[in-house]
Amino acid sequence: xxxxxxxxxxxxxxxxxxxxxxxxxxxxxxxxxxxxxxxxxxxxxxxxxxxxxxxxxxxxxxxxxxxxxxxxxxxxxxxxxxxxxxxxxxxxxxxxxxxxxxxxxxxxxxxxxxxxxxxxxxxxxxxxxxxxxxxxxxxxxxxxxxxxxxxxxxxxxxxxxxxxxxxxxxxxxxxxxxxxxxxxxxxxxxxxxxxxxxxxxxxxxxxxxxxxxxxxxxxxxxxxxxxxxxxxxxxxxxxxxxxxxxxxxxxxxxxxxxxxxxxxxxxxxxxxxxxxxxxxxxxxxxxxxxxxxxxxxxxxxxxxxxxxxxxxxxxxxxxxxxxxxxxxxxxxxxxxxxxxxxxxxxxxxxxxxxxxxxxxxxxxxxxxxxxxxxxxxxxxx
Numbered sequence: 419x420x421x422x423x424x425x426x427x428x429x430x431x432x433x434x435x436x437x438x439x440x441x442x443x444x445x446x447x448x449x450x451x452x453x454x455x456x457x458x459x460x461x462x463x464x465x466x467x468x469x470x471x472x473x474x475x476x477x478x479x480x481x482x483x484x485x486x487x488x489x490x491x492x493x494x495x496x497x498x499x500x501x502x503x504x505x506x507x508x509x510x511x512x513x514x515x516x517x518x519x520x521x522x523x524x525x526x527x528x529x530x531x532x533x534x535x536x537x538x539x540x541x542x543x544x545x546x547x548x549x550x551x552x553x554x555x556x557x558x559x560x561x562x563x564x565x566x567x568x569x570x571x572x573x574x575x576x577x578x579x580x581x582x583x584x585x586x587x588x589x590x591x592x593x594x595x596x597x598x599x600x601x602x603x604x605x606x607x608x609x610x611x612x613x614x615x616x617x618x619x620x621x622x623x624x625x626x627x628x629x630x631x632x633x634x635x636x637x638x639x640x641x642x643x644x645x646x647x648x649x650x651x652x653x654x655x656x657x658x659x660x661x662x663x664x665x666x667x668x669x670x671x672x673x674x675x676x677x678x679x680x681x682x683x684x685x686x687x688x689x690x691x692x693x694x695x696x697x698x699x700x701x702x703x704x705x706x707x708x709x710x711x712x713x714x715x716x717x718x719x720x721x722x723x724x725x726x727x728x729x730x731x732x733x734x735x736x737x738x739x740x741x742x743x744x745x746x747x748x749x750x751x752x753x754x755x756x757x758x759x760x761x762x763x764x765x766x767x768x769x770x771x772x773x774x775x776x777x778x779x780x781x782x783x784x785x786x787x788x789x790x791x792x793x794x795x796x797x798x799x
Contacts, residue, residue: 425462433463548582551575552593555737557714562589565600566607569714572734573628594626596714599641610648614667617656618643624711631730637664637710657701664702664710718756725750725786732784736761743787747775 425433432449453463552558552570560568560576564583568576574593582588587607599607601620609616611627614634621641627634636645638659645665646656659665712719713731720728726748729740738761742748750772756764765777765784774793778785 547577547579549575549577553737554734557735559714562587562600564602564605564607567598569596571595571626571713572737591625591627593628594624594713596622596624596711598622613648613669614645615648616643616645624707626710628730632669634667634669635664635710637705637707638662639707639711659701662704662707664705665699666702667699670698716757720752720754720756722751722753724748725752728752732761732764737782739783741783741785743785747786747788750775 429449429452432445432452435445453460550558550560550570552572552574554572557572558570560570562568562578562582564587566587568589570576571594574591574595576592576595577590578588583605585605587602587605588610589608590610592611595609597607597609597618599618599620599622603619605619607618607620609625611625611634612629614627614636616623616625616636618641621643622639623641623643624637624639625635636643636659638661640661642658642660644656644658657665706719706721708719709721709723713735725742729742729748732738733740752768752771754764754767754771759767761784762779765779769775769777774789776787776789778787
C-alpha cells in the first residue's frame with residue numbers, strides 16, 4: 419500500500435519544487451536518485467505528479483504555501499480505506515486507475531518535457547547548462563536556441579548556459595564541431611576552448627580542439643571569424659580570417675608542423691596578451707574547406723593525408739583503436755571519398771593504395787604493419 423507519510427521532509431520539498439518548476443540541477447539529481455531507489459518511490463512520485471496536473475493546483479511557488487500544498491496532496495492521495503466503505507472503495511479504485519493512466523502518459527514525456535517547459539518559462543536556475551556529448555562511433559546535429567546549427571563529430575561535447583542568446587552567445591567546445599551561425603551582429607557567437615576563442619557574427623566555420631591532440635584548428639568556409647586567446651579579456655589582440663583560410667595553433671613550441679597541400683601560409687600578426695605572445699601558429703590560405711568540414715556530410719573527403727593524422731579520425735568515427743606496428747607507416751598518405759563504407763572496406767582501399775601495408779583486426783583494435791617483401795620490391799623499382 420502506498421503511504422505518502424513515508425516520504426521525509428527533504429523529498430517532500432523537492433517534489434514541490436519539481437511540480438512548480440523551481441528545482442535546481444543538483445536538487446533534480448537528488449530527487450531522481452530517490453525515485454529510482456524503489457518501485458514504491460516511483461509509484462508515489464508518478465501518482466503525486468498526476469494528481470497535481472489533474473487537480474489544477476498552483477504551478478508557481480509564489481501562489482501557494484508549501485505545507486498547505488503538501489496537505490492538499492495527501493488528502494487527495496489518502497489510500498487508507500475503511501473496510502465498511504465498499505462503495506467509496508470502488509470509486510477510489512476507479513479514480514486511481516485513471517490517475518495511473520495519466521501517470522503513464524506523463525512519464526512518456528519524462529524529464530525532457532519538464533526541462534523544455536522550465537527553460538521556455540524562465541524557471542530554470544541561472545546556473546543551468548545544456549550539455550550535448552557525442553560518443554565515439556557516431557556524430558550528431560543540434561539546433562541552438564538562436565537558430566544556429568552545429569554538427570558535432572565523434573568524441574565531442576558542447577556546453578551552453580540556459581541564458582544563451584539573451585545577451586551573449588557562448589558555446590564551450592571540446593572536440594570538433596562545424597557551425598552554421600545565425601546572423602546577429604549585436605550578439606557575436608563565440609566558441610570557447612581552453613586555449614583559444616573563435617568569434618563570429620554569422621558565418622560557417624569548423625573548429626577542431628580535441629584535448630588529446632597536439633593542435634587546434636579553425637577553418638573558415640564563408641563570412642568572417644576572429645581568433646584570440648581565451649584568457650585575453652580585452653578582446654583587442656586577435657587574428658581575423660577570411661574565407662578559405664585555416665588557422666592552426668600548435669600546443670608545443672617545437673612541434674613538427676604538418677604540411678598542407680597546395681596552399682601558402684602566413685602570419686599576419688602575432689596574438690599578444692598580458693601573459694604571453696602567441697606565435698606558434700600558421701594561417702593557411704586557399705585551403706580546400708571540404709577537407710576540414712566534409713566529415714559532417716555523407717561524402718567524407720580525404721586527400722593526401724598521412725596515416726599519422728588520419729588514424730585518430732578513424733578511431734573516433736568507428737570507435738576503434740589503431741596500432742602502428744612500424745613507425746614508418748605513419749608517414750604514408752591516403753586519399754579517398756568515404757560515404758557509408760565499413761571499416762573493413764576502408765582498410766581494403768588502404769591496402770590497394772599502399773600494398774606494402776598489411777592490416778589485422780582483433781576485436782576493437784586495428785593492427786597495421788609493413789610487408790617487408792612487398793616494400794622491398796617497390797623500393798627497387
